[in-house]
Amino acid sequence: DTGVSQNPRHKITKRGQNVTFRCDPISEHNRLYWYRQTLGQGPEFLTYFQNEAQLEKSRLLSDRFSAERPKGSFSTLEIQRTEQGDSAMYLCASSLVYEQYFGPGTRLTVT
């Protein structure tokens, strides 16, 4: 069990650029979640996959955000035309039944 991994761990980008993050869940987990966490707050739900199907998206997720999970394994989260307000930690979690297991996160800084 290698746990949930996320790449890159840190990303600095200029406003207006596109960025893509990757999440590799625990291999037997069919559920995958993306969250955003800003300083002093708990994680905010962004989107949820069951296998390859994206079943839920938060209303917080603007049209600039898109997520995929081809073949039900790894997932990518893309942010287009980044804004300074997108600066946050982006967390991925996977789950089999009840509890979620989180990855180390990708810290995005938009300058």
Next chain:
Amino acid sequence: AQKITQTQPGMFVQEKEAVTLDCTYDTSDPSYGLFWYKQPSSGEMIFLIYQGSYDQQNATEGRYSLNFQKARKSANLVISASQLGDSAMYFCAMRPRGSNTGNQFYFGTGTSLTVIP
């Protein structure tokens, strides 16, 4: 509305003492799960303990126990025999299981715990 409230922004405890971190929740779903996570300064969220809304007994995992009071809608985390490595942020979370609420997890704003030697 689904909501988790953690009213203690910061807590201090002496090493080897027990500490209780408060969590209240609000949901109209009759079935839900309650979770506690630890987030050290490294940033990774670590799952600690789970309690189902229909579980009759309070959950325990090693030094962690969840004091579940359903009528009061509270799910406090008790850490016994605190260790220096317990210093971290602690988040309470809820996952309602109603047909209309899907699979979202709702997190509180967290409590920062500092263990004093």
